[in-house]
Amino acid sequence: MDERTTSPVIAQQLQHRSVRKYLDEPVTDAQLEAIIGAAQRASTSSNQQVWSVVAVRDADRKQRIADAVGGFDYVALAPVLLVWVADLARAEELIRAQGVEPEALDYMEVTLLAALDTGIAAQNALLAAESLGLGGLFVGGIRNNPAAVCAELGLPRRAFPVVGMPIGVPDPAEGTGIKPRLPLEGVLHHEQYDTERWREATAAYEESYRDYFESQGVPNRSWARTVAGRLGPVKGLKGRHTMRESLRAQGFESK
Numbered sequence: 653m654d655e656r657t658t659s660p661v662i663a664q665q666l667q668h669r670s671v672r673k674y675l676d677e678p679v680t681d682a683q684l685e686a687i688i689g690a691a692q693r694a695s696t697s698s699n700q701q702v703w704s705v706v707a708v709r710d711a712d713r714k715q716r717i718a719d720a721v722g723g724f725d726y727v728a729l730a731p732v733l734l735v736w737v738a739d740l741a742r743a744e745e746l747i748r749a750q751g752v753e754p755e756a757l758d759y760m761e762v763t764l765l766a767a768l769d770t771g772i773a774a775q776n777a778l779l780a781a782e783s784l785g786l787g788g789l790f791v792g793g794i795r796n797n798p799a800a801v802c803a804e805l806g807l808p809r810r811a812f813p814v815v816g817m818p819i820g821v822p823d824p825a826e827g828t829g830i831k832p833r834l835p836l837e838g839v840l841h842h843e844q845y846d847t848e849r850w851r852e853a854t855a856a857y858e859e860s861y862r863d864y865f866e867s868q869g870v871p872n873r874s875w876a877r878t879v880a881g882r883l884g885p886v887k888g889l890k891g892r893h894t895m896r897e898s899l900r901a902q903g904f905e906s907k
């Protein structure tokens with residue numbers, strides 16, 4: 653019986669950290685193509701491949717996008733900004749070309765499916781980039797202003813920018829570490845969901861979370877407080893409480 657519990661892929665995954673500062677070095681076209689090729693190999697619902705990605709290198713365009721969504725330096729200054737797009741526009745054209753009305757595209761199921769496929773592909777890309785010695789991060793902040801991002805990227809109806817991903821050569825001076833996660837018991841249940849299990853794990857996590865942030869010069873951080881700040885009050889959504897309208901405006905009816 654082969655009982656391996658590690659591999660180069662797992663070792664790479666365990667090294668993940670979001671990188672927000674980059675050296676002034678390029679990400680080459682060949683690297684970009686390798687990264688997106690890896691993303692394309694990800695699983696995709698019924699092989700529908702309902703996503704696209706826009707690679708933005710133009711400094712002015714990156715700056716305009718950064719300004720539109722909240723002024724993030726890591727969006728403006730990364731050598732390449734990938735914008736991951738849930739893309740039903742291609743599907744719609746194919747469906748209509750078959751003489752079929754694209755009725756199903758208007759349902760929430762398809763919005764979820766497209767967003768999920770997009771996120772899965774994006775994570776494959778980030779892992780591939782990391783395996784090449786590059787770094788980056790997911791930027792949900794790209795959804796702070798979907799209309800501006802759609803206009804800037806020329807996205808057609810039924811194409812929605814789900815998440816941004818600046819990529820570059822990590823600046824070692826950034827100095828962020830590997831952020832601890834919940835103990836395994838906080839997420840892994842056996843046979844049935846066990847609330848007590850994650851309650852205990854969550855309490856245990858506070859200590860490693862606090863220690864990590866202390867090592868980064870940020871005292872007294874609490875995971876529970878962070879979650880409460882982001883997912884408690886509507887203002888924690890940073891203006892994204894209008895997402896249903898933003899999706900509809902872009903042709904994701906989400907019934």
Ligand SMILES: Cc1cc2nc3c(=O)[nH]c(=O)nc-3n(C[C@H](O)[C@H](O)[C@H](O)COP(=O)(O)O)c2cc1C
Nearest residue numbers: 668669670671789790791792793794815829830831
């Ligand atoms: C969907 C998604 C959206 C995110 N959006 C942002 C963002 O807008 N800005 C940011 O600085 N980090 C963002 N992050 C990065 C997370 O904050 C980060 O992954 C998390 O704190 C764990 O840290 P680590 O990736 O370094 O382990 C996002 C991550 C995900 C998965």
